Amino acid sequence: MQQSKQWWKEAVVYQIYPRSFYDSNGDGIGDIRGVIEKLDYIKGLGIDVIWLSPVYESPNDDNGYDISDYQDILEEFGTMDDLDELLAETHKRGMKLIMDLVINHTSDEHEWFIESRSSKDNPYRDYYIWHPGDEEGNRPNNWESIFGGSVWEWDEETEEYFMHIFSKKQPDLNWENPEVRQSLYDMVNWWLDKGIDGFRVDAITHIKKKPGFPDLPNPLNKDVVPSFEYHMNQPGIGEHLSELANETFDQYNVMTVGEANGVDAKDAKNWVEEENGYFDMIFQFEHVNLWGDNQGLDLVPFKQIMTRWQEELDGVGWNALYIENHDLVRAVSSLGDDGDKRKASGKALGMMYFFMQGTPFIYQGQEIGMTNIQLDSLDEYDDIESVNRTKIMIEEGIVFDEAMEYIWDNSRDNVRTPMQWDSSEQAGFTTGTPWLQINNNYVDINVQEALADPNSIYHFYKKMIDIRRESETLIYGSYELIEADHPAVYAYLRHGEDEKYLIVTNLFNDHETMDFSDYHFEELVLSNYLVTDELKTEFTLRPYEARLYRLSK
Numbered sequence: 001m002q003q004s005k006q007w008w009k010e011a012v013v014y015q016i017y018p019r020s021f022y023d024s025n026g027d028g029i030g031d032i033r034g035v036i037e038k039l040d041y042i043k044g045l046g047i048d049v050i051w052l053s054p055v056y057e058s059p060n061d062d063n064g065y066d067i068s069d070y071q072d073i074l075e076e077f078g079t080m081d082d083l084d085e086l087l088a089e090t091h092k093r094g095m096k097l098i099m100d101l102v103i104n105h106t107s108d109e110h111e112w113f114i115e116s117r118s119s120k121d122n123p124y125r126d127y128y129i130w131h132p133g134d135e136e137g138n139r140p141n142n143w144e145s146i147f148g149g150s151v152w153e154w155d156e157e158t159e160e161y162f163m164h165i166f167s168k169k170q171p172d173l174n175w176e177n178p179e180v181r182q183s184l185y186d187m188v189n190w191w192l193d194k195g196i197d198g199f200r201v202d203a204i205t206h207i208k209k210k211p212g213f214p215d216l217p218n219p220l221n222k223d224v225v226p227s228f229e230y231h232m233n234q235p236g237i238g239e240h241l242s243e244l245a246n247e248t249f250d251q252y253n254v255m256t257v258g259e260a261n262g263v264d265a266k267d268a269k270n271w272v273e274e275e276n277g278y279f280d281m282i283f284q285f286e287h288v289n290l291w292g293d294n295q296g297l298d299l300v301p302f303k304q305i306m307t308r309w310q311e312e313l314d315g316v317g318w319n320a321l322y323i324e325n326h327d328l329v330r331a332v333s334s335l336g337d338d339g340d341k342r343k344a345s346g347k348a349l350g351m352m353y354f355f356m357q358g359t360p361f362i363y364q365g366q367e368i369g370m371t372n373i374q375l376d377s378l379d380e381y382d383d384i385e386s387v388n389r390t391k392i393m394i395e396e397g398i399v400f401d402e403a404m405e406y407i408w409d410n411s412r413d414n415v416r417t418p419m420q421w422d423s424s425e426q427a428g429f430t431t432g433t434p435w436l437q438i439n440n441n442y443v444d445i446n447v448q449e450a451l452a453d454p455n456s457i458y459h460f461y462k463k464m465i466d467i468r469r470e471s472e473t474l475i476y477g478s479y480e481l482i483e484a485d486h487p488a489v490y491a492y493l494r495h496g497e498d499e500k501y502l503i504v505t506n507l508f509n510d511h512e513t514m515d516f517s518d519y520h521f522e523e524l525v526l527s528n529y530l531v532t533d534e535l536k537t538e539f540t541l542r543p544y545e546a547r548l549y550r551l552s553k
């Protein structure tokens with residue numbers, strides 16, 4: 001079906017996790033000036049839009065996703081002048097910049113919370129979710145926080161609990177209070193007036209909680225129970241989100257992408273519908289939940305999920321396409337092969353998602369095939385979520401080695417190790433001591449090597465970006481899954497006015513014989529192996545082989 005044309009549909013987005021991108025001043029922490037210095041690299045890859053993870057003032061309990069001042073910059077990242085310069089330099093290169101918008105919660109060091117906790121009759125009291133204990137003074141309910149433990153934290157000062165669905169230093173804002181919403185809209189418009197090009201909107205499915213905060217069923221009589229179903233995508237959330245869009249984003253020509261755990265493909269229509277959707281696109285979680293816990297790729301259900309999203313949104317709304325971000329683990333390590341097939345598998349995974357209908361996102365380091373890391377001790381880890389969860393496992397009696405396996409496989413630090421720029425000391429990331437250990441494999445896996453090697457994952461991504469940019473079919477065309485039941489190969493078509501494309505990727509380390517003799521191949525546009533008989537429709541795919549063909553209609 002026909003899609004309306006929009007700049008953000010034609011764009012390819014690159015996500016920067018600033019702490020780990022490039023350190024310009026030797027303090028071991030990536031910074032805004034570091035991003036400015038690397039803009040030509042990003043432009044060189046062919047990127048249109050940069051998504052910058054949070055750089056706002058923050059005590060860094062969750063690396064900037066705990067904001068203490070929305071309108072100031074964290075000193076270790078630089079100044080507001082640096083940010084203004086980054087915006088200007090990004091625009092000068094014909095790219096756009098979107099910021100992270102974290103409005104489900106603030107830091108407990110935000111002025112609003114400091115006021116709120118100071119007394120029960122403070123005007124800001126209702127900016128957050130306060131609750132007395134039950135008759136015995138116990139926690140109001142048994143909800144578990146996403147980062148482990150209870151969602152409730154006792155506050156001595158006013159003798160009530162406050163709710164935090166992430167860490168206890170990230171109290172949830174009370175979206176039921178119109179003053180909270182208005183304060184947030186004013187802040188959002190302040191940034192939009194500054195000229196930024198949009199937002200990635202953090203944890204936005206959590207802003208509405210189940211009224212009355214009832215206990216969750218607890219058959220195993222646990223201390224706390226996973227609580228997503230009572231604070232994720234709750235009925236009535238759409239009213240808040242429509243208001244947010246009307247009061248802010250819709251007044252500007254910007255791009256928005258909501259982080260939307262808990263929204264399924266059917267429901268997504270409300271979220272991203274062209275006329276009245278709350279966002280231009282959303283990050284859905286169904287495919288990443290499927291490969292959680294380092295299970296590897298269960299391809300048939302994976303294809304079903306991706307296909308459902310492609311079909312449900314075709315002609316209705318738009319997909320955000322991704323396989324990595326700062327909350328996941330590295331794709332080559334968890335889904336592909338980070339040993340001797342690293343390059344082939346990095347390219348195959350890339351091609352698999354890149355040519356679907358939607359806007360592709362690339363997370364820093366994905367374009368050079370960076371891998372997971374295994375640190376020796378818990379102390380070396382930083383990520384609050386995996387550190388908390390590992391500590392809880394150890395407290396509950398899980399043996400240390402098993403707990404370490406868990407953190408190796410799951411820690412978000414896997415994707416947060418510093419960017420590997422070259423083979424010099426500290427991977428060229430910093431002249432100081434990096435805030436998080438650098439992966440030892442930087443000697444072989446780094447940007448300098450990738451730029452010099454015409455067969456690198458980097459050059460493959462660059463070609464994919466160029467090819468997509470030149471093709472209306474690859475941007476706007478409809479998607480059709482073929483070979484749905486094949487357990488190792490993901491193959492699909494994109495349908496254009498008078499051409500088609502076939503994307504065929506072998507996502508495993510075996511040979512697979514394919515027969516596409518029903519199709520008429522015009523051209524092999526891109527592949528990650530040398531192919532001799534280019535237009536032959538029956539062939540054997542080698543391990544992690546990926547091909548893009550142009551077909552006649």
Ligand code: NOJ
Binds near residue numbers: 065203259327
């Ligand atoms: C989602 C963000 O992507 C993640 O990094 C963060 O920890 C939580 N939201 C809380 O803001």
